[in-house]
Amino acid sequence: AKLLQFKAQLGGDEGKHVFVLKTAKGTRDYNPKQMAIREKVFNIIISCFKRHGAETIDTPVFELKETLTGKYGEDSKLIYDLKDQGGELLSLRYDLTVPFARYLAMNKITNIKRYHIAKVYRRDNPAMTRGRYREFYQCDFDIAGQYDAMIPDAECLKIVYEILNELDLGDFHIKVNDRRILDGMFAVCGVPDEKFRTICSTVDKLDKMAWEDVKKEMVNEKGLSEDVANRIGEYVSMQGGQDLAEQLLQDPKLSQNKQACAGLTDMKLLFSYLELFQVTDKVVFDLSLARGLDYYTGVIYEAILSQTIPAPAEQNGADEAAVSVGSVAGGGRYDGLVGMFDPKGRKVPCVGVSIGIERIFSIMEQKAETSSEKVRTTETQVLVASAQKNLLEERLKLTSELWNTGIKAEVLYKKNPKLLSQLQHCEETGIPLVAILGEQELKDGVVKLRNVASREEVRLISDQNH
Amino acid sequence: AKLLQFKAQLGGDEGKHVFVLKTAKGTRDYNPKQMAIREKVFNIIISCFKRHGAETIDTPVFELKETLTGKYGEDSKLIYDLKDQGGELLSLRYDLTVPFARYLAMNKITNIKRYHIAKVYRRDNPAMTRGRYREFYQCDFDIAGQYDAMIPDAECLKIVYEILNELDLGDFHIKVNDRRILDGMFAVCGVPDEKFRTICSTVDKLDKMAWEDVKKEMVNEKGLSEDVANRIGEYVSMQGGQDLAEQLLQDPKLSQNKQACAGLTDMKLLFSYLELFQVTDKVVFDLSLARGLDYYTGVIYEAILSQTIPAPAEQNGADEAAVSVGSVAGGGRYDGLVGMFDPKGRKVPCVGVSIGIERIFSIMEQKAETSSEKVRTTETQVLVASAQKNLLEERLKLTSELWNTGIKAEVLYKKNPKLLSQLQHCEETGIPLVAILGEQELKDGVVKLRNVASREEVRLISDQNH
Incomplete structure (x- = not known):
């Protein structure tokens, strides 16, 4: 747009x-x-x-x-x-x-x-x-x-x-699951081996689609029986923490599956470490999490705002x-x-x-x-300005000296800019300080430094002629 | 390779x-x-x-x-x-x-x-x-x-x-020239207008080829006459500073060319600003600098080590x-x-x-x-280690607490790593400190902190059980 x-x-x-x-x-x-x-x-x-x-x-x-x-x-x-x-x-x-x-x-x-x-x-x-x-x-x-x-x-x-x-x-919360738990679950529900990946893709849509629609896809498009789909439906509605992993390790069907057991045992262990890391308040073991990519082999996770x-x-x-x-x-x-x-x-x-x-x-x-706070896009600390004409050389020289000492400085690329447009540039870009050069200051060997927001001014002894 | x-x-x-x-x-x-x-x-x-x-x-x-x-x-x-x-x-x-x-x-x-x-x-x-x-x-x-x-x-x-x-x-030095000076030079040397760009490309090769070869390309491939090429040859051998710009502004032929004059006048001005910026010691006005790209219209430059x-x-x-x-x-x-x-x-x-x-x-x-100084690829400040077995949980807990306070910390991903391999990891990756946990320290509520290089040790009171 x-x-x-x-x-x-x-x-x-x-x-x-x-x-x-x-x-x-x-x-x-x-x-x-x-x-x-x-x-x-x-x-x-x-x-x-x-x-x-x-x-x-x-x-x-x-x-x-x-x-x-x-x-x-x-x-x-x-x-x-x-x-x-x-x-x-x-x-x-x-x-x-x-x-x-x-x-x-x-x-x-x-x-x-x-x-x-x-x-x-x-x-x-x-x-x-x-x-x-x-x-x-x-x-x-x-x-x-x-x-x-x-x-x-x-x-x-x-x-x-x-x-x-x-x-x-x-x-936010972080959903966690394990590919081995998914595969074990598919096996005990009666999904044929060769359909694991494609059914996994369908389960992955549960975050955007209702279960009824996901089920339809499983039955009508992927050719699962109603029974098998319903059994999957029971599992993928489960959410919990370490307790759920323990409970599923007692599940009469899942506990018979080697893959699922390995995944669930690791899930228990994972939660014990997450406890030490003090992050369990945001982590949910969620059997509906599938993730699309083929290459995952164990634990998978996704963070959601x-x-x-x-x-x-x-x-x-x-x-x-x-x-x-x-x-x-x-x-x-x-x-x-x-x-x-x-x-x-x-x-x-x-x-x-x-x-x-x-x-x-x-x-x-x-x-x-x-937000009321304005985002600054530069880090310039000071603009070198002048109120009078014909001071370009002095402005360039002072700016160069500031750069040489590591100070972030700008100068307008005009021979004789108006003081007002120099101050406007500071306000528009958030430059906090302006160094104002004038004939009198140059004679006295000082630089007038003005705080743009508060308009407070101080005079600093200038190094220019040393 | x-x-x-x-x-x-x-x-x-x-x-x-x-x-x-x-x-x-x-x-x-x-x-x-x-x-x-x-x-x-x-x-x-x-x-x-x-x-x-x-x-x-x-x-x-x-x-x-x-x-x-x-x-x-x-x-x-x-x-x-x-x-x-x-x-x-x-x-x-x-x-x-x-x-x-x-x-x-x-x-x-x-x-x-x-x-x-x-x-x-x-x-x-x-x-x-x-x-x-x-x-x-x-x-x-x-x-x-x-x-x-x-x-x-x-x-x-x-x-x-x-x-x-x-x-x-x-x-290093920085060569400076101006497209308008080049074009003016080509014009007064007798290069036909439609050949400016292609002759410019040939001049651009002077940093890699001798003048004799560049000249051959101009005459044999690009169809310039010997005379024209020789006149170009005289100009492109010139190098200098502000003085050269002034001298060329007096050149009987170049001074008649509007483009060249504009370029030379700007070159003089440029050098006066470079003087204020205190960089003229490295900048050379060099008439052989051409640069390949079509879109340049004025000053051009190139820095060479x-x-x-x-x-x-x-x-x-x-x-x-x-x-x-x-x-x-x-x-x-x-x-x-x-x-x-x-x-x-x-x-x-x-x-x-x-x-x-x-x-x-x-x-x-x-x-x-x-160089003798080793380049570090991480910024880790401390490795959390243990000398005894079965302290994984304590290591993970302390590491997590360090992360939470913003300290860059690592822990080896082993249940029972050897102290030697933990110290080796520090030496290989340049980690300066190792926090060593032991049964006694845990009982006393302290952490032993060792400087890897000097082997000096201090005991710090641990926050772990508060």
Whole structure:
């Protein structure tokens, strides 16, 4: 909606080439105000990652096409390919997890704790007012290595908790489940093996669809019997904590399934660590959480903000009146992915989390718009000004000296700017101080320094002529 | 050379599909050590941009193909196009200047001082040991707006000077010229109007080729007469400062050319401002500087490091023994570019500079390798360890408390790690402190804190049970 999409007729005749001045579909520019907010959000996230001892890496924006092939299941159709211009076939990265796994296998790294903040690309249907873009940032934190069960997994959840707390976005909760529990559940409900993944995708829609509709999809589209679907329905309505894990370990059917038992035992252990990390007040063991991606093998999680975003003014359509922000972070364990890249299939167990920063930006931007505090887009401390004419040289010289001592300073690029326009520049951009040069001050060897807001003035002895 | 390019035979038969584990041609991953250096370099550059009062923006990695069309002259063939997957035709950005101009026109912005640090893409012949990649960072600073002559231009040069000084890369100099002086010079030498741009490209090669070879290209390939080429040869050998500008304003031929006079008068003014900014010791007015891009309209400049890089060990080939780093920054004035995007052709005068960060990374990485000081890739202040078994819960609890108070802390993800391996982790990653938990300390309510390097120990009263 913010895109200015006017058309400039370059040719004379109608129907001739029309040049559209816009960014590509589903993408946006960040203006200075948005960048200031983005910097603030990144600082909070990066501080948290560093507090947890993470290193950082970077990978190219495109990968060999075959590196991405077979990693995303049905979502593969959303990958951006580059044109074949001779040479290799390339695709834009779809997430940061697959490039990370490729990096580990290529460099034979068996343990690392790293974060990676970068843009990823999906040819999805954009919904930009809800913060859904085709080019968007991911902030990933992952722990790779053979470690004792659930300790790194618990740290990932602790990190989500810390970041969402510090960003101060209101109440949130983190759903947790395990792929092995899901698979075990499908098995004991009577889902045929080959349908696990596709039924998993259907269960994943429970956050947007009612159970009745999910059930219909299972029966009518995926060919499950009513009975089987009903049995799944009972399980996926369950929510709890450590107690639920214990209860399900006693479940006559689930307790017979090896996969489910392994998942439930780990879930109990996870909650005991979360207790030590003091984060159990926000974490819910939820059997309906499925997550779409194919590569997860163990624990999975997703953080959801309770808050709804009011619809932006431009938007019309009643059903858009207030939308749930939904998931702002998600992740899980993927122990098989690195092995897919290793020529000998050597596995490196991994667990990680990805913060979905665009939705967070949307909320922060709306907060900033309604706040009385003005967002500064520069850090300039002082403007070097003059009240009289013909003092450009003196202004430039003083500004240069301020720069040389590390002071953030600006000067207007005019020979003889009016004092009023110099003061206006300070007020518009939030520069707190103005150094005003005049003939008399130069003679006396002083600089007049004025506080823009309070108009208080002090005279400082100038270094200029020393 | 650092790419591990092993091949994994996925099929059984030879000649079948071979999966190559590598990054795309001309690109590289950044490992944690390289990222630590990159962060340091970016901090210096961003601090400088902020000291000069710049805001920052960001634009998408791809633009509509037609946004880039007709902006880069002969270099257009190096643009990466995306595959046509239905919808718009897109290309990866080739630089940050054209997206900046598109941004200004689209948002009708007539004045801004902004920086933009992002990756750009060129399907060039990579020379990675010399820091030439197909995906590389640019750090751009630009001033857009209608201002008095040469004041913003001088600030751009001041910025290059400050950044190269602070990066501490050894001696450097900045060549300055003006497109109008070049055009005037071509005119008075007898170059036909339609050959200005192509002769400009040939002059641009003088930093890599001897005059004799440049002359041959002018005469044999571009069809100039010997006489005309010789006259150009006389001018392009000239170097100096403000004095040279004054001298050329007296030149019987050049002084008759309006373009040249305007350029020379501005050059004089520029040097007077550079004098006030105390940077003339590194700036040379050099008539051989041409710069390839089509969009420059006034002053142009390029910063060159004097240092040569020794050839990396892997490299063989005698002529690669020591290569000049060459240009590490460049830019100039482009008053017509924004108008190309505006439907009414409204112009926004711009001047800017782009720091070529990859070559700087190469130098810094080599410096780090030969330095005795180890580059840390994490900022962890303390490792929470134990000497005895069965203290995992206590370790996790203390670590969590440290995180909650903002201390950067790590804990090994093992139930019962050996003290030695915990201390080794500190030494390998440079963690300065280790908190050692033991039964006795827990009973006494204290924590033993050891300085890893000096082995000094202190006991602190623990908050754990309060």
